[in-house]
Amino acid sequence: MSMIEICDSSQIIEGEITKITVDGIPPIAVSRYEGGIFVFPDTCPHADESLSEGWVEDGRIICGVHFAEFEFETGEVHNRPIGCPNLTFFKCEDRNGKVFAILNEEKTDV
Amino acid sequence: MCDNNSCGSARPNMKPVYPKADKYPEFAKLVDEEKSQVDRRVFTDEEVYQAELKQIFARAWLFLAHDSQIPNPGDFIRTSMGEDDIIVVRQRDKSVGAFINSCPHRGNRVCHVDSGKKSRGFICNYHGWSFGIDGGLRGTDGGVYDKDETFEKSEIGLPPVAQVQSYKGLIFGAFDPEAPSLEEFLGDFTFYLDIMLDNDQGGTEFIGGAIKSEISCNWKFPAENFVGDILHASWTHQSGAQAILGGGVDLGKRYDELAFQASIYGHGIESNLDKVGNTRTLGYPDLVDYVFDLSEKAKDRLGEVRARAIGAVSSSNVFPNFSFLPGQNTFRVWHPRGPDKIELVVWTIVNKNAPDHIKEQYRKGVMMTFSPGGVFEMDDGENWEYSTKVNEGYMTRQQPLHYALGVGTLDEERDLPGIVHKGSKNEANQRLFYSRWAEFMKYDNWDDLQNSKVTLPQNKKQQWSD
Numbered sequence: 001m002s003m004i005e006i007c008d009s010s011q012i013i014e015g016e017i018t019k020i021t022v023d024g025i026p027p028i029a030v031s032r033y034e035g036g037i038f039v040f041p042d043t044c045p046h047a048d049e050s051l052s053e054g055w056v057e058d059g060r061i062i063c064g065v066h067f068a069e070f071e072f073e074t075g076e077v078h079n080r081p082i083g084c085p086n087l088t089f090f091k092c093e094d095r096n097g098k099v100f101a102i103l104n105e106e107k108t109d110v
Numbered sequence: 111m112c113d114n115n116s117c118g119s120a121r122p123n124m125k126p127v128y129p130k131a132d133k134y135p136e137f138a139k140l141v142d143e144e145k146s147q148v149d150r151r152v153f154t155d156e157e158v159y160q161a162e163l164k165q166i167f168a169r170a171w172l173f174l175a176h177d178s179q180i181p182n183p184g185d186f187i188r189t190s191m192g193e194d195d196i197i198v199v200r201q202r203d204k205s206v207g208a209f210i211n212s213c214p215h216r217g218n219r220v221c222h223v224d225s226g227k228k229s230r231g232f233i234c235n236y237h238g239w240s241f242g243i244d245g246g247l248r249g250t251d252g253g254v255y256d257k258d259e260t261f262e263k264s265e266i267g268l269p270p271v272a273q274v275q276s277y278k279g280l281i282f283g284a285f286d287p288e289a290p291s292l293e294e295f296l297g298d299f300t301f302y303l304d305i306m307l308d309n310d311q312g313g314t315e316f317i318g319g320a321i322k323s324e325i326s327c328n329w330k331f332p333a334e335n336f337v338g339d340i341l342h343a344s345w346t347h348q349s350g351a352q353a354i355l356g357g358g359v360d361l362g363k364r365y366d367e368l369a370f371q372a373s374i375y376g377h378g379i380e381s382n383l384d385k386v387g388n389t390r391t392l393g394y395p396d397l398v399d400y401v402f403d404l405s406e407k408a409k410d411r412l413g414e415v416r417a418r419a420i421g422a423v424s425s426s427n428v429f430p431n432f433s434f435l436p437g438q439n440t441f442r443v444w445h446p447r448g449p450d451k452i453e454l455v456v457w458t459i460v461n462k463n464a465p466d467h468i469k470e471q472y473r474k475g476v477m478m479t480f481s482p483g484g485v486f487e488m489d490d491g492e493n494w495e496y497s498t499k500v501n502e503g504y505m506t507r508q509q510p511l512h513y514a515l516g517v518g519t520l521d522e523e524r525d526l527p528g529i530v531h532k533g534s535k536n537e538a539n540q541r542l543f544y545s546r547w548a549e550f551m552k553y554d555n556w557d558d559l560q561n562s563k564v565t566l567p568q569n570k571k572q573q574w575s576d
Contacts, residue, residue: 047252065240065249067230081238081252 003093003100006030010097012037017061019052025103028090031056033072039092039101040075044068046084061087121260124214126269128287131169131554134161138552141544146514146537148544150507153328153498159449165550166430167192171275171282171295173432173443174198174208176457178279178315184228184243188221190445190453191283196271197221198281199229199243206276208283209245209268213237220268224320232268241268278307279314290556297565298527299377302426305419305436309408312463316441318473321456323482327494329431329446330547332454335490336425336433337378338371338539341515343423346493350485354393361423361534362387368418370521371539372528376429376546376564378539381436383415387423388437391486392475400468401437404461415526424534429546434459440476450498456481513537513544529564 006020007030014032019042021027027042029052044051044063054064060078061070069078070087077086092101137158140149151158172191175198179187186199188211195211197220213220213234220232220241231248233240238251245268255261271283275292277300282292289295296303307314325332335342343351344359351359361369361382368383389401401421408417421437428434434441439460445453458476460469480487501507516536524530531538546564553559 047249048256049249049252053248062230064231064242066233066238066252067240083252 003091003102005098006039006092006101007099008097009037009094009099012099015056017052017054017056019050022103027052028101028103030099031061031072033059036072037092037094037099038072039090039099039103040087044084045077045087046081051087121262124266126272128272128285129164129168131165131286132161133554134165134551137161138548141548142510143541143545143548145510146512146517146541147510148513150501150509150511152544152547153330154449154501154507156449159446161551162446163192166547167194167285167446169284169286169289169550170430171273171284171289171292172430173428173441174271174274174281174283175206176279176314176316176441176459177276177281178462179225180206182228184230185226186221186229186243187225188223189443189455191271191285192446194285195219196283197232197268198283201244206274206281207243207245208271208274209241210271211268213239213241214247214266214268215239245270277303280307286556288556290560294560295375296377296428297374299374299379299428301416301527302372302377302379302419303428304412305416306434306439306441306459309404309412309417309420310461310463311411312461314459315462316457317460317469318458321477321481323454323456324447325452325454325491325494326450327452327491327498328449329444329452330543331494331497332444332452332490333427333429333431333433334540334543335494336435337376337427337543338373338380338425338534338536340380340382340423340425340534341537342490342493346489347486350479350489351391354391354479354485359423360387365533369532369534370524370526371516371531371534371536372526373531373539373542373564374528375560376543376549377427378543379424379426380534380536380539381419381422381424382534383418384422385418386421386437388435389421391479392438392471393478394471394475397468397471397475400464427543429543435480438476438480439472440480442480454482513541 012030012032017029017031019029029040029042031038042050042052049065054062066081068080068084075087090101090103140152175187180200183200183202189196196208197211198208201207211219211221216236218234218236220234231242240248242248247263247266272287273284348358362384371380385405386398386401389397405417405420424436426434431444441459442456447453458473460472479485516538519532521530521532542564549562
């Protein structure tokens with residue numbers, strides 16, 4: 001799958017999680033942490049809940065339902081409900097103010 | 111309920127339920143205002159008790175927390191309104207929410223701890239139903255309900271306490287959506303609350319956590335004691351006072367001129383206005399100096415009379431079950447736990463601007479006097495327990511109780527708000543407390559409740575509403 005444009009980078013605010021809907025694929029979420037842009041599935045890895053209804057705290061994405069905490073960069077889960085795996089991030093880049101991501105490929109090279 | 115396809119066509123209605131009050135004229139008659147006596151069934155009868163939970167605790171404004179206990183979003187404490195378990199939590203917009211601590215799925219408690227900081231929400235242990243700090247259902251254990259198209263998350267939540275309001279740092283809640291505002295409920299009694307809440311420009315805070323205990327007594331014995339029973343002090347507390355003060359309880363040389371009881375809507379205060387009589391019992395000379403100084407400075411804020419009341423021999427109760435002692439700086443709630451049991455929660459209040467060593471002396475002083483191991487609380491607890499327990503005797507509980515001290519001492523001249531009586535050794539406030547109790551039994555609406563016998567005389571109302 002090639003990179004597709006998902007939003008303007010100005011839409012992505014430090015410490016906030018924004019839900020993005022792209023036709024034909026499950027909803028995705030974007031956030032900015034220490035300047036870097038992160039793109040990940042909006043549906044949490046545990047249940048059918050929206051991560052954009054959660055929040056960011058101390059370098060972690062907090063799911064607003066069962067309070068699982070996912071580290072930016074690694075996606076490692078903390079304080080998880082039983083059966084909740086790590087979060088995966090999509091490869092993404094900022095090209096002149098437009099954010100592009102490969103939505104079927106995990107960001108494994110970090 | 112049934113489970114074939116023709117049933118279950120209507121979805122569950124999960125709106126919170128706030129039942130209307132009723133009328134219990136036969137229970138109201140247990141308070142005999144003509145003869146100044148009270149029938150002991152008010153302390154023992156299970157049906158009367160259940161009527162109290164419905165008529166009083168499901169309607170009146172009840173104390174929940176002090177602002178200082180939950181300063182930041184997500185900060186919460188668990189408390190009670192009557193026997194209902196309540197979570198009080200600071201919202202992200204800094205307002206305060208209060209919710210019944212019971213999952214709308216199977217009713218399990220969703221919060222088990224007494225208090226916490228920066229809570230993200232509350233998750234039920236049973237099936238993982240998860241609630242935000244706004245009480246709303248965020249999700250369940252995962253997967254199952256999301257596939258059920260009839261499941262509407264947005265309509266489900268922890269049932270909210272219908273109204274939450276605060277007065278100078280004290281947060282109250284009312285289950286009744288039709289209850290008048292908190293300030294209307296308190297009426298001119300705020301004049302007396304300000305003795306504790308507004309004697310210094312910096313406001314107040316609770317310090318040092320809460321002390322909890324259980325006493326095997328009816329909740330009204332402590333409430334009526336604090337509303338206006340200084341009479342017991344010179345007998346019940348005589349030995350404790352001698353140990354701390356080196357002498358008995360003394361209401362001062364200017365008693366006849368200064369001491370009074372005042373009552374409005376069943377809330378009451380008694381004071382001898384001797385400046386430091388209560389503070390002295392905490393046993394720290396520094397505190398006495400602090401209050402003398404504070405009293406002098408507070409004249410501008412509060413006027414002469416209330417400046418004298420800050421540390422005076424005095425006690426107070428906000429109807430139904432929220433009490434405080436000026437001078438000793440303790441606030442407390444007597445939560446009912448059946449007709450013959452209470453859970454007592456005690457806090458220490460101080461002025462935010464007070465020096466640290468003064469705050470610490472108040473904290474220790476309250477522990478040494480008005481905690482389960484405190485000199486004075488031990489005295490009281492035993493009396494209230496036996497006042498309750500003896501009524502297990504069938505013949506005993508047929509016998510009336512005498513509440514007639516100070517009949518005919520109404521003071522219509524005194525320049526103070528409320529229904530004022532001469533002398534603090536009086537049972538006037540107790541009679542008015544039970545009159546209010548009877549009104550809550552008798553009336554099913556707030557219009558009658560707020561225009562009843564225990565309200566202010568019309569001329570005074572005008573005078574003090576300016």
